[in-house]
Amino acid sequence: MSLRYLCQFGLVIGALLSVDKVLASEVVVEPNKTDRMSKLTAQLTKQTSPWKKVTDFEQDEPLSGWTKLDLQNETEPRVANPQVTEVLLDPQTNNHYLLKKPAADGVVGNRKAITYFPLPQPINVGDIYTFYLRLNVAAFPNNHVFGLSDMGPEGIAEHAYNALEPSLRITDRYDPNIAYKNDGTLLVRKDDWYERIFNPQTNSYASPMQTNTWYHVWMVINNQPKASGGQTYDVYIQGGDEFPEQQKVYSGADFRMQREQALIYFSATCNTGPKEKPYGNGGLKYDDMYMASGTVLHIPK
Known part of the structure; x- marks a missing residue:
């Protein structure tokens, strides 16, 4: 190869190396821009989202x-603090959730295993709010009731089930x-008892x-006075084979006591049943609790 061609070849290689340096510098800059845009988008989403996190x-x-309260502990031999309320990790999704059971398998007689947590803000009388959570039935047989309460710790301890207002039941x-033998369909409160969703x-x-299946559940809660058409709630659900898309499944369920007071706590209760005839200790998984003013029917991000 002649000297002239060697020089031309060297110039081409040098030009290519210069282009590589420019491209490399651009590659370094672009991720920083992407990071800034991602952070900005997250901040804007947080600022504009109607949802207020209760807990995830x-x-x-x-x-x-x-x-945690075990208000009617009739276990024999006696087990102190028998309820199972623990946060577990799903290794497949790296996501934490709450598992609640009235007692460990084989332990019976814990009749009122209550767990409660304060809402980040009250749902005052006159307000309409949406309460969202994800639910997963770990196992049947079971007996679970959960919802929002207008009472604080002393009232919840005194009234137990009757401390609840808008509530759902799985059993x-x-x-x-x-x-009537329940079949595990989600239940709402209606009049003086419960009714299956439709x-x-x-x-x-x-x-x-379905067991081991996550459901999205929305409760649209009307805490207006009863005379104004309040003390009621509607229920929407998505999940499982039956509800691949969001579906309204109940309109006009009733607050349990209709006391017309601000709702301030989330409360969940479960029950092994009596020692002589237990129901079973199947667990219920809870996750991603959020609340939003008004009727908000999308999944919180």
């Missing part, structure tokens, strides 16, 4: 602020007072909740 169990101490126990797509009551 991702804190360093996820049970900080939660209170497959037999209810002797109405001679699937308008099939024009029938919904199917029992």
Whole structure:
């Protein structure tokens, strides 16, 4: 190869190296720009989101602020503090959630295993709010009731189930007072008892909740006075084979006591049943609790 061609070849290589340096410098800059844009987008989303987080169990101490009460501990032999309320990690999603059971498997007689947590702000009389959470039935048989309370710690300890106002129930126990065997369908409060949610797509009551399946649940809570059409709530659900898309499944469920007071706590109760005839200790998983003013029906981000 002649000297002239060697020089030309060297000039080409030098030019290519210069281009590589420019491109490399651009590659270094672009991720920084992307990071800044991502942070800005996250900040704007946080500022504009209507949702206020109650808890997602991702804190360093996820049970900080939660209170556990075993108000009717009839276990024999006696087990102190028998309820199971713990935060677990799903290794597949790296996500934490709350598992609640009235007692460990094989332990019976814990009749009122209550756990409660303060809302970040009250739902005052006259307010309409949406309360969102994710639910997962760990196992049947079980008996769980949960919802929002207008009472503080002393009132919850005194009134237990009757401390709840808007509430939901999941159980497959037999209810002797109405001679009915529940099947695990999600229940709302109606009049003096419970009623199954309804699937308008099939024009029938919904199917029992699937186990080990996450559901999105929205409760649109009307805390206006009863005379103004309040003390009621509507329920929407998405999840499982039955509800691949969000569906309204109940309109006009009733607050349990209709005391017309500000709602200030989330409270959950479960029950092994009596020692002589236990229901079962199947657990319920909770996660991602949020609240928003008005009717807000998307999934919190």
